[in-house]
Amino acid sequence: MDKASGLGISVIILAIIFAINMSGAEPGIFINIPSIFIVVGGTFGAVMLSYRISHFFKALSNIKLAFSSKQPNLFETLDILIELSETARKKGVLALEDVALEDEMLQKGVNLLLDGHDTDTIEFAFNREILQARQKNNQSIKVLNSFTELAPAMGMIGTLIGLVAMLVSMDDPKSIGPSMSVALLTTLYGALLANGFTGPFANKLGERADEIKQHMMLVRDGILHISRGDNPKLIMEMLASYLGENINSPVSEAQKEQNIA
Known part of the structure; x- marks a missing residue:
């Protein structure tokens, strides 16, 4: 976790x-059990009504990413890509056939190279994967944001129910307290659900989605460079921006010195 x-x-x-x-x-x-039913049950029902049932449950199942401690290691991914490029450059692409990778995206990229697909086909396949992953994560974020928007509204509905019950029974002082508690606690539960849980979960899932997208784009660009047969040092330079690092290869430094001379 x-x-x-x-x-x-x-x-x-x-x-x-x-x-x-x-x-x-x-x-x-x-x-207060009635307040919990109004807020939790009402919010779930309203959000479920907003989406197709399959999209709703798929989005809920994807929320587990917000609790995942697994984070793509971009530095390690870049190292693997450089190793793959060196192997492919020295021994040919078919030499990657014996490579077994734990990273699913990297393995897909290697398989595309081994199948002999051209650069445009590889780029299309990766872009489709990135788009599908992005759409899936965005759908989950939309569902969580719907919870965040609707929970306070359900709390307000519960408050109105409690106030109506209180006004109707004003002649019975003993019933005013329970009715007022329903009115106030539903507002509390709605605000807590939206601002304490679903809102932060949506933010965390958005962060995870950005990490996944960045990793997938790094793998895509690395595999495309390998497909073109680019120099490993050039690949390191081109992909360094994903890491937020300024990596200069010996080749680029030598070129700079020549230009200065």
């Missing part, structure tokens, strides 16, 4: 528990 996600959830829960204890009220009064 991602440490930041686990720590963030723990901090939210501990902060709420601490605030309740400091208020001096009984913790049990902050648990």
